[in-house]
Amino acid sequence: MLIASWMNHSLLLTRARIATCAGPDDGDPTTRLGLVDDGAILVRDGRVTWVGPRAEAPSGADEIIDLEGRAVLPGLVDPHTHLLFAGSRIEEMARRRAGVDYQTIAAEGGGIASTMRATRAAGAEELLTRGARRLRALRRHGVTCVEVKSGYGGDVASELRLLVLAQRLDALGIARVSPTLLGAHALPAEYEGRREAFVDAVVDEMIPAAVGFASAADVYCDEGAFTLAETRRILRAAQGAGLDVRAHVGQFADLGGPELLAELGALSADHLEQASTRGLQAMGRAGVRAVLLPGAWRTLGQAPPEAERLRRAGVRMAVGTDLNPGTSPTSDLPLCAALAVRDAGLTLEEALLAITREAAKAIGRADAGRIEAGLPADLAVYDEEDPRALAYALGDVLAHGVWLGGKRVVERGASARIW
Ligand SMILES: [Zn+2]
Structure with missing residues (x-):
């Protein structure tokens, strides 16, 4: 910058x-x-x-x-955001509150797919303006370093465009930006029924294209997203290309993501609502940090991972906003820390470390x-x-x-x- x-x-x-x-x-x-x-x-x-x-x-x-x-x-560090997106999911939340389930909305093309369509259709300058506003909103709370994921592109050119925009955001000097490639976020509509072809595209095209633009790679490893085997293949390829790795794991189902991230020596494992004790212990031994996302567990009405289980497993905790339009529309990082105290049982001191020192470690930044x-x-x-x-x-x-x-x-x- x-x-x-x-x-x-x-x-x-x-x-x-x-x-x-x-x-x-x-x-x-x-x-x-x-x-x-x-x-x-x-x-x-x-x-x-x-x-x-x-x-x-x-x-x-x-x-x-x-x-x-x-x-x-x-300056506070937000270790997990999806702040480069267009479109709104307000109507979707209104429908969910009225009793329409997420699967029905997703089957109609809602959810991540709707944000992907809106983001692909938006011009680069519009995305940059929206991203800069969100970065300023984070900064009002004292945040000076932000991890920003791609993931609403879905194809090589669109994902690369988001990573370039993340670099341009960094150059604006609002806050420091650490770009992450989240090529495997959701299966794009055009790959319906061709999962393997999409994973091939992530491994053979997206990852090589992202080198020099992203410092890390991420995968959404969960039921309804990407399998453990797909996650392993993608993250191994990312490591081979010199990127750090992390993943969204155990938000809805425990597929063994924490153990895989421990085996790979990942920077962080994010979400962890359903993580097993065995998985947490593996993370503790390998020094993989937990990134807790209270905005998401609150929006989805889920029970959070318990701080006491993480402590016992020797896992250091970070907290992020998960700033995204579907499950965590917030830029208030201190509020997320306060919710991690109430819901997950962090001490006040642990919560402060979770949005500073531990958050920086979770995104591999020695300078923040x-x-x-x-x-x-x-x-x-x-x-x-x-x-x-x-x-x-x-x-x-x-x-x-x-x-x-x-x-x-x-x-x-x-x-x-x-x-
Ligand atoms: Zn996320």
Whole structure:
């Protein structure tokens, strides 16, 4: 991403309650959160050069901003979105609430297929405008790094177009974007009855075409989507092409996805509502992160994966918005963290780590999710004095200020602590 670095300019953010999210990796969640009660952060040339207690802060900064005790976190990381789409699914939700089941709607060409049609029909500039709006909506909550999946293209050219748009979104400098190829999202209508031909196209054409445009590949591995054998074939091919891998697994049925992702050394396993204990243990041993998606389990009325089972299996947890038109129309990442606390049983500290440090790990970004000397100065400042307010409040948490690569990109006027 091209962000002007503020050469020869230094900025000291002071009188801040900082959650660096950069504590020792073997510590408990509170230790990993790395709280500095009365802290300061020195930024130079777009990077953090020092963070610690205010009393020990280096002097001589060109600019000093007094944060008056506000909470500062690393810019939040959303590890799972489908934000490049056109069309609306409002009517579909209205019908489902009126009792029409999802299978009937899907048989009529609704569901993912309807978003695929609308997205294919939309012009590139329209998709870019919509995507940029959604990225700004995420940023209002303090998000500075976003995983963006393709998946509403369905053919090589349309999927590649979405990945190119994801790169263009990144270049806009709203937030950092990590593009993921989700070629195997739903079987496109023209491949009805020809599943193998479609998987061939993903492996032989989409994956090679995506190299250089995507950093990872994803598969929707579930009942009604792609089988475990198809998922294995696609993700192996992606690894062969040098991409990281992850998958949507166990949302409706446990097909053995967690075990496969552990075997492949995937970055993350996403959803996991139906995951078995054996699968979670395999993930824990392999260091595969869980990405929990409360917007989806809430919309679908499903029981969430339990944090206690994940903890016992040694699985680190991340939380994403799953921003998509069908099952999770939200850009409010702190709200998702707050729902993960209520529904799945994460502690407040685990929830903060789940949308910063662990989310960055889940998308393979070593440069995000922590406030640490040497890393880009991506910072989110909130009016609350306790950082845990993010996972405590049910929505409403907007950033007071956001810095991206040392540049202030969100600035709200006079505001006050609510919680
Ligand atoms: Zn998803």
